[in-house]
Amino acid sequence: MQKQPLLGMTLSELQSVVKYLGMPSFSAKQIASWLYDKKVDSIDEMTNLSLKHREMLKEEYEVGAYSPVDAMRSSDGTVKYLYQVGEGHYVEAVYIPDDDRATLCVSSQVGCKMSCKFCMTGKQGFSANLTANQILNQIHSLPERDKLTNVVMMGMGEPLDNLDEVLKALEIMTATYGYAWSPKRVTLSTVGLRKGLKRFIEESDCHLAVSLHSPLPLQRRELMPAEKAFSITEIVDLLHDYDFSKQRRLSFEYIVFKGVNDTVPYAKELLKLLRGLDCRVNLIRFHAIPGVDLEGADMDTMIRFRDYLTSHGLFTTIRASRGEDIFAACGMLSTAKQGAENKN
Template identity: 50%
Template sequence: MVDKVELYGKTLGELTEIVKKWGMPQYMGKQIAEWLYQHKVYDFAEMTNISKKHRVFLEENASITCPSYIQVSESVDGTKKYLYPVIGKEKFIEAVYIPDEKRNTLCISSQVGCRYACAFCMTGRQGWQGHLTPGEIVNQVANLPEIDELTNIVFMGMGEPFDNPDSVMNTLEILTSEYGLNMSKKRITVSTIGIIPAMRRFLEETGCHLAISIHSPFDEERKKLMPVQKIYPIRDVLDTLREFDFDNHRRVSFEYILFEGINDSDKHVKELVKILQGIRCRINLMRFHPIPNSPLKSPNDQVVYHFKEALINKGLMATVRTSRGMDIEAACGMLSTKKLQSEK
């Protein structure tokens, strides 16, 4: 039995090398890429500008895997959470579509589970179960039912994108290249907890936006919330960012979940202003989405908006992100965890 080569999720360069290895014309790499990503044709028999002989060979030696979602939950506010089978259909990941008046955002996953165990994250409780392939990441975007209305993509779903850097970088190429989905780099944001080597590579090789999960400006406090602080302290992350220029063409933002009585005081505002000095950025403040058996709570709206205004008064750009999909297990990892438990 022939061990078929998976083509979905391959970049143009990879597809070209594959067809050359098979003794086919080099230009077939681009033909296949365009069929896969521009035309969404997943049957070799329908790739009509490829000779019949080559189509038969592809059918016998290659595969195209891009499964549809198996479940969708829809919120009263229009938010939709899609559940996809991955890794031999034994694991599950989530993609969340968030429609708004001026922008429609898709939040996508890059891993099954996560190894970094942030205290506030349901995905981290799953532990690391595997990296997604570029095909499994691209599929969340390309085959989204609302693809024609989509304006923005954020890598803020399950997993740490920079713990799976090769797949994420190849995905970004496919999403933004003319042979691929041809999306603007300005419409894509990758969120990280601060994996410095991969973050540096991302900043050097792409023009997409970057978001850093910070959640506390104080070392010991951040360690309790985010164990990655022991490996990549936030001050080292910030020093790395200062090596790069950020302007209207490329944005860096900081994600800051507010936790009642933990990181929502005026001293946190003062320290944030201090450590972010010299970095052109914005701070996205978020309420905590409750997860089971967690002592963490979100502060009330008065505290949230006081924190925002205090940052603005200190000269920082700050916004409060609206909570969406609260009635459909909106916290990242909730739906996939429930599905995993039901399969046991």
């Protein structure tokens, strides 16, 4: 019988486990402490549980931690880790050190249904949702986990398309029984799915980043087919109903494509679209992927675009490009791994 992983269980789920096994109710908090504070890899290490209770736990449960199967290291310190999640499935987590910050980009799905033109993960198609265990293991088993300052849910997959498991993972990251991180340390990135977006905003205090990439609905639809189901204008209308001026930050991600969305008319449309929202825009360099006829704009163009937006009252930054000497674009390493296995 396959054992169930304890890593990824909320406190209420751990309480159900100890009740089922006939263990004292306080054991649930002890187990949570071993998992999320002390970060153990085996039940045997949970030494304040009696030997009898540890043996009972081990009959049906395990911690459920597993190390990366591969890693690619960039000259700038960025490391892309590959985790196996089920038979023949792989996801990526990217560790990005930057002075006194260290960010981990975490995946939520194997592949993705959104089929964004510029995304290698979308080219894979969708295979599976990750469990809270598989999401949190990217943090738990990260060699640099004790250096982490921030986590972004913007790796492989669309987080709002796997919202139950993502919310469970976010609860554990921010709860006092879990990692006890401030929600300000965690950002969820999404193309924008109506039902999931509303639920995320109302059930989590973590930061929100919306993939925008074009202020024009028709053009955005060409780049991001999800625009058909939930347009950027509907997303912005929904966001106006919430207060982003306090703890939570709202940002929009904008990949700047050469000759596509990089001129002043697009900046003007962005200003018009986002007027009245307390938000920022992050401009992103495009990492080329095979078979896609898009190029990244040069830095001078990006600086002009940023300066125009900022001078008109929309706070805009250019995100530093990292890991360009490895498989930088999201989904590249896992695609290569799966391709190699298929040949064998």
